[in-house]
Each structure stands twice: as structure tokens, then as C-alpha cells.
Amino acid sequence: MATLLEITDPADPRLADYRDLRDVQLRKALETTHGLFLAEGEKVVRRAVEGGFTPRSFLMAPRWLDGLGDVLETTDAPCYVLSEALAEEVTGFHVHRGALASLERRPLPSLDSVLEGARSVLVLEDVVDHTNVGAIFRSGAALGFDAVLLAPRCADPLYRRSIKVAMGAVFTVPYTRFEGWYDALPSLSALGFTTVALTLAPDSTPIEEAVAGLDKVALVLGSEGHGLSERWERSADRRAIIPMQDGVDSLNVGAAAAVACYVTAHRAVVA
Amino acid sequence: MATLLEITDPADPRLADYRDLRDVQLRKALETTHGLFLAEGEKVVRRAVEGGFTPRSFLMAPRWLDGLGDVLETTDAPCYVLSEALAEEVTGFHVHRGALASLERRPLPSLDSVLEGARSVLVLEDVVDHTNVGAIFRSGAALGFDAVLLAPRCADPLYRRSIKVAMGAVFTVPYTRFEGWYDALPSLSALGFTTVALTLAPDSTPIEEAVAGLDKVALVLGSEGHGLSERWERSADRRAIIPMQDGVDSLNVGAAAAVACYVTAHRAVVA
Structure with a gap:
């Protein structure tokens, strides 16, 4: 007591x-x-x-x-x-x-232990706003994602505001931080994940097509202001977009994450 | 000048x-x-x-x-x-x-003028947080919604914080406020819209099924804390849920709106 x-x-x-x-x-x-x-x-x-x-x-x-x-x-x-x-x-x-x-706090677990048995994971590059990090954890937890991986400069999921917005999902969804930034996505590909970067790049395909038939998927999201770094955008296996109306710039990262998680969780499975 | x-x-x-x-x-x-x-x-x-x-x-x-x-x-x-x-x-x-x-400010337009030619509209009951109102306008604009309708007590889309989060979408998406609250949803049904309430009610169906084949849809969202009022939940034509993992309460209203808008915008069309 x-x-x-x-x-x-x-x-x-x-x-x-x-x-x-x-x-x-x-x-x-x-x-x-x-x-x-x-x-x-x-x-x-x-x-x-x-x-x-x-x-x-x-x-x-x-x-x-x-x-x-x-x-x-x-x-x-x-x-x-x-x-x-x-x-x-x-x-x-x-x-x-x-x-x-x-x-x-606890020491961050190893990448291997976080990914064990995981089929759908979220990867956040430099999401700097604690509210957004919390909201993304909450959406990931609700929509069936198994883990979250953070770039070295992504905001802290255990900051008070992140925890509050996540409604505690940061305690239940396993996560860790990449030690290096440059080869983070290729290292995931080597572990059998198809890395799908959410971006407005001209060679991106609609998210529904990009994830169809994939077994292990890593959905990659960039920062609020500038999206993904060029390195991460280009080193991902696929580039995907959420189709939007003409004249609208983008969704905010929390909304984009929710939509992309939903679509990925409901992806068509190839037998 | x-x-x-x-x-x-x-x-x-x-x-x-x-x-x-x-x-x-x-x-x-x-x-x-x-x-x-x-x-x-x-x-x-x-x-x-x-x-x-x-x-x-x-x-x-x-x-x-x-x-x-x-x-x-x-x-x-x-x-x-x-x-x-x-x-x-x-x-x-x-x-x-x-x-x-x-x-x-300009006088709010009539319901009829806002709904003219609209096929997908968002209806917000008592969303009280300006950030959420702004984020929902932004998602609606990006995902092809034609208008937003507000209950009498929903927060103001022209409050500084709403505008900022919406990235100005409150200036481009037509919106107005219902004068009465009680019969707001039946009045939309009378205008040919199928009102689909997002709720955790036991008789709700997955959102993808709930909107399939519909022509004119009004997607109805409730407040951050308690969701929809019982009156709105029961007076909607359909009740829909975003399928979630066991043990997770809910998505935040901004994330739920983004997912529901995406699914509704991509609904199957019946010839």
C-alpha cells in the first residue's frame, strides 16, 4: 500500500x-x-x-x-x-x-523484440508535436497496428501531453526508437516488411493499391511541416498517397495516419 | 490599396x-x-x-x-x-x-443553399473543441465533402484556432448552423439525405456497409466526451461504427471523422 x-x-x-x-x-x-x-x-x-x-x-x-x-x-x-x-x-x-x-521510464526494447510477430507497424520520422504523436498511437492501437517505430528526432511518446491524447495507448502498443536514421527503412525491408511512405511525391500510388496484398507492412509518416526527408521518401519500398480533392494541400498528419491505418488494416490479402 | x-x-x-x-x-x-x-x-x-x-x-x-x-x-x-x-x-x-x-462575418446561408448540389455532407453535433472543428473541416475539404452542418451548440468554425487548424478550409467549404436541434436529422432525411450516425451503439453496422450504395449521405458526428445525444443517435437513419480492436475505447473525433469521410467518399455506388 x-x-x-x-x-x-x-x-x-x-x-x-x-x-x-x-x-x-x-x-x-x-x-x-x-x-x-x-x-x-x-x-x-x-x-x-x-x-x-x-x-x-x-x-x-x-x-x-x-x-x-x-x-x-x-x-x-x-x-x-x-x-x-x-x-x-x-x-x-x-x-x-x-x-x-x-x-x-524503462530502457527502450530492441527492434527485434518490438517487431516479433508484428504484421502492421507505424514508422514516424520527425513528428514533433506531442499531440500528434499521441493521436497517432491512439489511432494505431484502435485500428490494429502491432508496433510503432520512431526516428531519432521524433517527439517523445511518454511526454505528458502525448500520453493524455493517446489515452494511454503508449503503454500498450510496443514501440522503440531507431538508433540510426539513414538506413532505418532499408533495415526494415531486410526484416521482411514492405515500407510504404505516405507522401505527395509524383510517383506515389493511391494507398489502397499500395498496400493491397502485402503481408508485413510498415507505414511511414513524416513531420507536420515538411513531410518525409528525401532520404526516407526515396529509401522506402513504395510511395503512397491518400487521394485528395484538387486545390487542397494535404490532410494533417493525425488525420492522414488514421486514414492510412484504416486502409492498411483492411488491406486485401493475397492467399 | x-x-x-x-x-x-x-x-x-x-x-x-x-x-x-x-x-x-x-x-x-x-x-x-x-x-x-x-x-x-x-x-x-x-x-x-x-x-x-x-x-x-x-x-x-x-x-x-x-x-x-x-x-x-x-x-x-x-x-x-x-x-x-x-x-x-x-x-x-x-x-x-x-x-x-x-x-x-457574413450572415449564415440557408440550409437549402448550402445543400444545393451536395452529395456528401458532414453534420457536427456538439463538437466543442476549436481544434477538432478545424481539423474536421480540413479533412472534409480534402476528402471531397460538399458542406458542413452544425448543431446550435457546436464550436465556431471562424474562431481563430479553428481557422488555423483548418488551413482556411472553413472559407471554402459551405456551412451553416441548424436553427433547431431536435428535428435536425429528420429534416435532412426529408431532403433526400440518408443520415448515418457514427456511434458505438450496439445496433451499429461497420461504416463501409452503412454507406455502401447510398446517393446523398450525411455523416453525423458527436462531441468529444460523450458522442451523440440519444435523440440524434436514434433519429438518424442508420448507425455506423468504425471497427476497432478489442479493449480500445474509441478514436478521437478528428481521427474518426477522417476515416469516416474517406470511407464515405469511396463508397460503392449502386447504378
Whole structure:
């Protein structure tokens, strides 16, 4: 059972994990250095613990204790209990979902272990917005994708905002990060995946045709602003497009991912 | 040609349209009362003017004048020129896309005029998040939807954030708002549309089957938190679901809209 500790001083040094949550740069540095991440809201905190992540501590207002009672029973981590006003002072924002947890990051798994048994995977190059990363994990989980692979510069799926938008799908969908960028896609091809890059390139084919009949597929998405790098676009096995109306530039990356995941999940299978 | 007016005092009363842009409640009241909306960024300002909206004024730092020179030539509205630091003081945020315009709202068109010639339309009940409204307009525009209809309480497509996320699609896709809520869907059915509600209801059929063979389709989406009201869910002609993995609650409304628009745009046609 977690130890309940009442907090009355917002400067209490035991709250270090929870400071200044709106300062993205500071949080990135702090969370990487200390190997932690934050989960926000009863549902997400529960999913993080059920997903096997070890809690360092919890922070919540008294009224959230009951709802998370069964979760708190599974751990010896401290649970800091404080008023909502005090919580706001520490974190720098109104914690309207009431419960926060700080959890240990785990070493990223190997590519081989993430891909074991996988038939449909998502590959994200430099998606930089945490909301988009979270939304893509959620769509992938809902539409039956088995894993997500990230380029070295893709935004962190365990950043608070990614987790929240993903509704915890970052805890259930296996993922890892490529160590190198240049040969990432050829290395996937060598493992038996057909890499299909989503792009507006002139030699792209409609996504439905591009994935038809494929066994193992890796769907490759680029950044919000500029799409895929030329290297990734050209080193993919196929280039695919979501057919669009004349005069419209593009879909946003979250919408494009959802459509491409749906089409890929429903791809025609060749016997 | 717009009149260029240099501004040195952030309290200048001529800047009233541009104050406190981060205060959503204040902006909603101000924009409704004065019948205006704000466009942000060179591309979006250009699309608003090209979309036929009348500018009340422009506000920009000197370095944006050239890029929008051709747009400024088409109007007699004042263009307030000021430093980026001063612009930030007036608006309350860092105007990183540099150019703002305040434009006149137009009266909403009639349902009949919006639906004239339309074959695929989106219907949004109480989507409350401006980002989601914008993303849905953008997906609808890209995937060939002809119009968008809004329930009385759906968020405003001309709010700054909606416009930005839509990349201006709110200027090109015709839309209007239902005057009444209760009979909105039956009134569409009476006009020859099959209303297809996206829902997790037990009697829903996969979206691909639900839209197959339909001529005029109205795809109906509910709010982020609770989905459709019971009245709308039951008064739709059909209930449809996007098939999902076991154990996953749902897609976010933007992702669901993108998938449903894609499937509907590619529906099988019965001769």
C-alpha cells in the first residue's frame, strides 16, 4: 500500500518531479535526466500502472484517493496528498483531472523484440508535436497496428501531453526508437516488411493499391511541416498517397495516419 | 490599396479588434457582438480575402508587408504596422506568423443553399473543441465533402484556432448552423439525405456497409466526451461504427471523422 503523506508547503523538495509542468523545455531535460515520466488523470494513471510501469510517487487532492485506491494498494511508492490550490501552485496549471503520478521510464526494447510477430507497424520520422504523436498511437492501437517505430528526432511518446491524447495507448502498443536514421527503412525491408511512405511525391500510388496484398507492412509518416526527408521518401519500398480533392494541400498528419491505418488494416490479402 | 498606419502606442483604440487573443471567453463575446473574426498567418489571411470575406483591418510587422502586398492592394481597409514586440503586447501572445487580419462575418446561408448540389455532407453535433472543428473541416475539404452542418451548440468554425487548424478550409467549404436541434436529422432525411450516425451503439453496422450504395449521405458526428445525444443517435437513419480492436475505447473525433469521410467518399455506388 502506498504511504499517504500530507503536504502543506508547495516548496517541499519531495515534489520535485511535479514542478513547472507547462515548461516544455525544462520538463524534457528533467524527465530525461531523471528517467521519469508523468501520467495525468485517473484513467491514464491506472493504465500506466497496469501497463507495468513502476511508480516513483503519486500526487493528488484528497477526493481522488478513493477512485485510485486499488491502484495505490499495488505499490509502496509515496502518495503526496494536497489541496487543489497547492497542486496548482506546484505544477503551474489547474490539475482538473486531479491525479498525477510520476513513473520510471524503462530502457527502450530492441527492434527485434518490438517487431516479433508484428504484421502492421507505424514508422514516424520527425513528428514533433506531442499531440500528434499521441493521436497517432491512439489511432494505431484502435485500428490494429502491432508496433510503432520512431526516428531519432521524433517527439517523445511518454511526454505528458502525448500520453493524455493517446489515452494511454503508449503503454500498450510496443514501440522503440531507431538508433540510426539513414538506413532505418532499408533495415526494415531486410526484416521482411514492405515500407510504404505516405507522401505527395509524383510517383506515389493511391494507398489502397499500395498496400493491397502485402503481408508485413510498415507505414511511414513524416513531420507536420515538411513531410518525409528525401532520404526516407526515396529509401522506402513504395510511395503512397491518400487521394485528395484538387486545390487542397494535404490532410494533417493525425488525420492522414488514421486514414492510412484504416486502409492498411483492411488491406486485401493475397492467399 | 490599404492605408498603412504606423502604430507606436499599444493602447491605441484602433487596435480594439486584436486585443487579448488568448482569452477565449472574451474573444467569443467580442467577435459575436462586433460580427468579426480573426485570421492569422500569411496563408490564412490570403485565403480569407480570396474567399470573399471583407477585411476590417490588418495588423502586421513591417517584414510581412511584402508577402501580402497583392492582398493589401485589393482593399481600402487600414493596415496597422507595428513592431513584433508591440504586436505581442496588444494580442497577448507571440505572433510568430506575423500577420493578422480582422474580417467581417457574413450572415449564415440557408440550409437549402448550402445543400444545393451536395452529395456528401458532414453534420457536427456538439463538437466543442476549436481544434477538432478545424481539423474536421480540413479533412472534409480534402476528402471531397460538399458542406458542413452544425448543431446550435457546436464550436465556431471562424474562431481563430479553428481557422488555423483548418488551413482556411472553413472559407471554402459551405456551412451553416441548424436553427433547431431536435428535428435536425429528420429534416435532412426529408431532403433526400440518408443520415448515418457514427456511434458505438450496439445496433451499429461497420461504416463501409452503412454507406455502401447510398446517393446523398450525411455523416453525423458527436462531441468529444460523450458522442451523440440519444435523440440524434436514434433519429438518424442508420448507425455506423468504425471497427476497432478489442479493449480500445474509441478514436478521437478528428481521427474518426477522417476515416469516416474517406470511407464515405469511396463508397460503392449502386447504378
